[in-house]
Amino acid sequence: MFCHTAHNSKPSSPLWNRNDAGSIYTPYSSSTLKALPGQPSGSSILCLSCHDGTVALGSVLSSSSIISFANTVNMPAGPSNLSTDLRNDHPVSFVYDAALTTANGQLINPAGLPSEIKLENDQLQCTSCHDPHKNLYTDFLVASSQYSNLCNACHQQTSWATSSHNTSTRTWNNISPNPWTTTPWTTVAENACENCHSPHNAGEPKRLLKYQTEEDNCLVCHNGNVATKNIQAELTKTYKHNVFGYTGTHDPTEATAVSTRHVECVDCHNPHAAKALSAVAPAVRGPNVGVAGINQSGIVVKPVAYEYEICYRCHSDNPVNSSTTPRILIQNNVRMEFATSNPSYHPVAGIGVNTSVPSLISPLTVNSVIYCTDCHASNGAGAPAGPHGSIYPQILKAQYLLTDNTVYSVSNFQLCYSCHSSASIMANASFKEHNKHINDKRTSCNTCHDSHGISSLQEMRQTIAI
Ligand code: HEC
Ligand code: HEC
Ligand code: HEC
Ligand code: HEC
Ligand code: HEC
Ligand code: HEC
Ligand code: HEC
Ligand code: HEC
Numbered sequence: 001m002f003c004h005t006a007h008n009s010k011p012s013s014p015l016w017n018r019n020d021a022g023s024i025y026t027p028y029s030s031s032t033l034k035a036l037p038g039q040p041s042g043s044s045i046l047c048l049s050c051h052d053g054t055v056a057l058g059s060v061l062s063s064s065s066i067i068s069f070a071n072t073v074n075m076p077a078g079p080s081n082l083s084t085d086l087r088n089d090h091p092v093s094f095v096y097d098a099a100l101t102t103a104n105g106q107l108i109n110p111a112g113l114p115s116e117i118k119l120e121n122d123q124l125q126c127t128s129c130h131d132p133h134k135n136l137y138t139d140f141l142v143a144s145s146q147y148s149n150l151c152n153a154c155h156q157q158t159s160w161a162t163s164s165h166n167t168s169t170r171t172w173n174n175i176s177p178n179p180w181t182t183t184p185w186t187t188v189a190e191n192a193c194e195n196c197h198s199p200h201n202a203g204e205p206k207r208l209l210k211y212q213t214e215e216d217n218c219l220v221c222h223n224g225n226v227a228t229k230n231i232q233a234e235l236t237k238t239y240k241h242n243v244f245g246y247t248g249t250h251d252p253t254e255a256t257a258v259s260t261r262h263v264e265c266v267d268c269h270n271p272h273a274a275k276a277l278s279a280v281a282p283a284v285r286g287p288n289v290g291v292a293g294i295n296q297s298g299i300v301v302k303p304v305a306y307e308y309e310i311c312y313r314c315h316s317d318n319p320v321n322s323s324t325t326p327r328i329l330i331q332n333n334v335r336m337e338f339a340t341s342n343p344s345y346h347p348v349a350g351i352g353v354n355t356s357v358p359s360l361i362s363p364l365t366v367n368s369v370i371y372c373t374d375c376h377a378s379n380g381a382g383a384p385a386g387p388h389g390s391i392y393p394q395i396l397k398a399q400y401l402l403t404d405n406t407v408y409s410v411s412n413f414q415l416c417y418s419c420h421s422s423a424s425i426m427a428n429a430s431f432k433e434h435n436k437h438i439n440d441k442r443t444s445c446n447t448c449h450d451s452h453g454i455s456s457l458q459e460m461r462q463t464i465a466i
């Protein structure tokens, strides 16, 4: 009777025993949303006559006075009180048709929805996910939220099937914070979409993310408590991609070539696609698949084929930082430093030009290609792969002293010596004066070599008349 009455109901189906709340709602919105959710309508407005918290639960048409409850009048504050601000709730009261499927690209065509998922007059409403008469699953859901069966009835995120966030059976070690406060499930795979998204009361309304601060959505697990790799520990080091330094700047619709300085986990990772898969340089590896980038020609690629294309979003034509070493002819555009038309470069975007590099340590040869992250990565044995954080400047994987006048030791230039034999260099296998400069005169490699390459725009050719 709190919902229906046989007589004198509101003149609308389904013999409704309540007046609408009459509230003005703030609907869900985001830069990626294609649908147009308006003021709640259909069954949603009926649910909200209790669940927005503005109307007494006992206010029914069939009774002239408000039916009283022992503890409460209106819906008590808490998860069941959605309030009139629906921005942090899954969008409702919009047309979900084939045209929306086309516009979005990652939705099931509504004609193919499983029978338990119902639209009302083509509209998605509260009752598309909840059946107030049937509590087969928790929360009156029409399908189980385990493995995100409910979400996947409508959504098909690209590459989701093979993503670690869909397949991992990792559990939580019970050290606070709890990554799964709204679901009964205990593995990453079972929580699936709800590892990161909340259909209601989301901490960050846009895209219904659990936490407002971008990286919190990831570090709640990548802190040693759920995932095997502790990324949070790397980010306590001095030199890092400082994801903590920027909040609210990243947007998934931003231009691929980043012009407003920032960096977030999702600039380099696609949480719907990331997986464990190795590859051969320069091909992108599993953790970074499905991300957008800029290719060696400066053209946007979605998704990237090569890992360095991700870095060029921020370190090429609109570099977020300038060169560390002041060269006479400056080159801040990392993309230009690695161009395969350059006179000299480390082989990241293609095989190198030098056919005689005697110092290379096997299995490296002059035909090898390397990753940016062979040099820029977390330091330390067993550290997670990737340029997250290092105790060495420029997020270098190993020590590399840039300045002159330090007594020579192999460890000063450990980075280079991970691929080039120190014995070969110091025995002058190529440059006859290596040992004299490096050892006797304490000259850093960086004084003569640029670790990326020399752009053809930096070439200084002089014709000397004799
Ligand atoms: C007459 C008032 C009223 C209406 C109308 C109403 N609800 Fe509720 N609903 C409640 C109350 C009261 C609770 C219990 C809240 C609590 O325990 O905090 C509840 C709880 C729920 C829960 C949580 C169940 C649980 O196990 O915790 C869901 C889901 C829900 N309602 C969905 C709906 C949907 C969907 C509609 C519309 C089809 C709807 N409700 C309409 C009053 C109402
Ligand atoms: C896209 C699916 C979806 C839609 C649409 C939806 N809900 Fe829910 N709702 C859920 C899921 C899933 C849960 C279970 C809690 C969880 O997993 O976070 C839930 C939980 C709830 C709860 C329990 C409190 C809570 O947050 O746990 C209430 C109440 C509720 N929904 C009401 C509504 C109302 C009212 C509407 C319409 C305005 C609505 N829901 C629309 C998916 C949906
Ligand atoms: C009944 C179908 C249906 C179900 C079930 C469903 N969704 Fe949705 N969802 C949609 C549609 C349709 C949109 C609108 C997409 C658009 O406009 O591009 C949407 C929008 C969203 C958005 C906002 C996207 C944006 O670009 O701002 C998120 C996040 C989302 N859903 C997550 C979920 C999660 C998590 C679940 C499971 C708890 C879920 N959805 C269940 C149909 C559904
Ligand atoms: C590991 C965390 C994580 C998981 C798991 C996850 N998402 Fe997301 N999702 C995100 C983040 C973060 C964004 C925003 C990305 C950005 O800001 O660039 C997002 C964006 C979205 C969007 C809006 C943009 C788009 O790509 O369409 C939708 C819809 C969405 N997710 C639905 C889902 C569904 C459905 C699932 C489960 C099948 C899911 N997500 C699983 C983190 C996650
Ligand atoms: C609920 C826990 C959880 C959350 C939240 C989460 N992850 Fe994960 N993530 C995992 C687990 C578990 C794996 C599997 C690999 C492992 O155990 O380390 C994984 C794997 C990954 C991988 C590597 C693929 C692999 O398997 O080696 C990347 C990259 C990743 N996550 C990024 C993110 C990003 C970015 C976010 C936030 C948008 C995020 N994760 C949020 C638990 C989580
Ligand atoms: C979305 C933008 C973005 C992307 C993508 C990105 N970076 Fe960065 N990078 C930054 C920002 C911003 C800084 C400056 C430090 C900070 O504020 O976190 C930085 C700093 C660095 C530094 C240290 C520079 C110095 O002067 O100390 C290195 C090295 C670096 N990034 C390498 C990479 C590599 C390698 C990749 C690709 C795997 C990459 N970056 C991808 C934004 C980005
Ligand atoms: C062979 C090792 C090596 C490789 C490969 C490498 N870097 Fe570097 N990078 C360095 C060293 C050493 C420095 C610090 C000295 C300097 O600035 O020249 C540096 C500096 C930087 C800086 C700071 C600003 C600057 O330009 O000096 C950025 C940004 C950067 N690298 C990005 C990248 C990106 C992006 C890639 C891949 C496309 C890459 N690096 C590949 C060794 C490397
Ligand atoms: C500047 C780009 C960038 C940023 C920002 C970034 N990552 Fe990564 N991440 C990478 C790269 C590149 C790899 C290495 C892939 C490889 O070589 O296997 C990686 C690897 C990983 C891995 C797998 C590590 C392993 O050893 O298997 C996880 C998990 C991960 N990142 C999570 C995160 C999380 C969580 C954040 C935010 C707190 C984050 N990343 C921020 C670029 C980035």
Ligand code: HEC
Pocket: 343, 344, 345, 346, 347, 351, 352, 353, 354, 355, 356, 357, 360, 364, 365, 366, 367, 368, 369, 370, 374, 375, 400, 415, 416, 417, 418, 419, 420, 445, 446, 449, 451
């Ligand atoms: C991850 C492995 C790796 C690291 C680390 C590395 N190199 Fe190299 N280096 C190579 C490869 C492979 C080549 C061969 C390129 C070619 O044949 O042109 C090369 C070539 C060179 C060349 C010859 C380039 C030319 O065009 O003639 C110089 C000089 C050089 N490296 C210096 C350094 C210095 C200095 C460091 C430390 C900052 C360093 N390398 C770190 C792999 C590496």
Ligand code: HEC
Pocket: 356, 357, 358, 359, 360, 413, 416, 417, 420, 424, 425, 429, 430, 431, 432, 434, 437, 438, 443, 444, 445, 446, 447, 448, 449
């Ligand atoms: C005084 C300038 C100078 C310094 C300092 C210097 N180099 Fe060189 N290096 C050269 C020159 C010149 C060549 C080219 C020799 C040739 O092509 O015959 C060269 C060639 C190389 C090569 C390519 C050939 C080979 O031996 O494999 C590598 C690698 C290299 N240097 C690494 C290093 C490292 C590592 C350091 C620091 C420990 C260093 N260099 C310090 C001038 C220098």
